[in-house]
Amino acid sequence: MRSILFFIALFFSASLMAQSLPSQDRDSSWTQIPDSSSSSVIIHKDSRLDLLMKKQAEINEVTSRDLRRFVKGFRLMIINTNKRDEALAAKTKVYTNFPELKAYLLYQSPYFKLKVGNFRERKEAEDYQKRLNYYFPKGVFIMNDVIEVKPGKYPDDDINP
Numbered sequence: 444m445r446s447i448l449f450f451i452a453l454f455f456s457a458s459l460m461a462q463s464l465p466s467q468d469r470d471s472s473w474t475q476i477p478d479s480s481s482s483s484v485i486i487h488k489d490s491r492l493d494l495l496m497k498k499q500a501e502i503n504e505v506t507s508r509d510l511r512r513f514v515k516g517f518r519l520m521i522i523n524t525n526k527r528d529e530a531l532a533a534k535t536k537v538y539t540n541f542p543e544l545k546a547y548l549l550y551q552s553p554y555f556k557l558k559v560g561n562f563r564e565r566k567e568a569e570d571y572q573k574r575l576n577y578y579f580p581k582g583v584f585i586m587n588d589v590i591e592v593k594p595g596k597y598p599d600d601d602i603n604p
Contacts, residue, residue, distance in 0.1 A: 516590035517568040518547070518558040519575060519583050530555035536578055544571070545591075561590040 522533045534546045537559050549556045559575075562568040568585045575583040 512592055513589050514563070514592050516588065516592075517560070517562040517565055518586050518588040518590060519560050519562075519568060519572055520586045521546075521557040521559055521575065521579055521583055522581075523554055523556050525553045525555070527555055530557050533557050533579065537575075540578060541571070541575070558586065558588065561592065563590070563592070 521537060522530055524530055530548055534548055534557055537544060537546050537557070541559070544559045545561060547558045549558065560568065560571060562571070565585065572583050572585060
């Protein structure tokens with residue numbers, strides 16, 4: 444058994460040696476390094492690669508543009524409950540009385556959280572907080588959050604459509 448394994452190992456090592464050594468008739472060209480003044484490289488490129496690169500650049504631009512629409516800001520936490528019906532009723536109340544605010548109903552097991560608004564400035568969030576406290580006497584809280592910004596809403600931003 445050992446002799447069979449020995450011959451198999453010898454056979455594989457011989458075949459590997461044969462592949463790594465150059466043949467006798469190509470020996471001189473294989474070992475010489477071409478002179479940098481006489482060598483040149485010719486690249487044959489498919490013209491479709493340029494189209495693919497252009498398309499990928501467009502996709503990257505659209506993707507990064509979408510990412511720039513989200514910035515740090517403030518939202519108002521209206522309700523944090525484990526009752527879905529209560530959260531939906533609060534969302535309806537917000538849309539009824541404040542149609543200009545966008546409501547975000549989030550589920551983080553086992554709680555439903557209702558946040559409203561996209562405020563860049565804390566002062567703007569405080570103004571709405573005072574108005575919403577009338578409808579939600581348990582309390583409305585200002586939360587730091589990542590908000591959506593509509594392009595053109597804040598002219599000093601570098602957010603472009």
